[in-house]
Amino acid sequence: RRAVAVRASSEPINPSIKKDVDKVVDTVSIKDLDKPKVAYCRCWRSDTFPLCNGAHVKHNAATGDNVGPLLVAKE
């Protein structure tokens, strides 16, 4: 069984996105994807959330984290 890591920080993962709702949930229909590949943000720093805008690069450099987007590709 894998050990579960406990975050040392009490800072929220989401610093600023849709803070007026109890839970951020986004739904995307695969058939509505208009590009061969779309990148979805997993770092919670994108100004275009839920889409990745590259903000994870700055976040990773500042924190030593290694997060990146979820890529959804049409076959």
Ligand code: FES
């Ligand atoms: Fe968040 Fe790229 S901006 S994963």
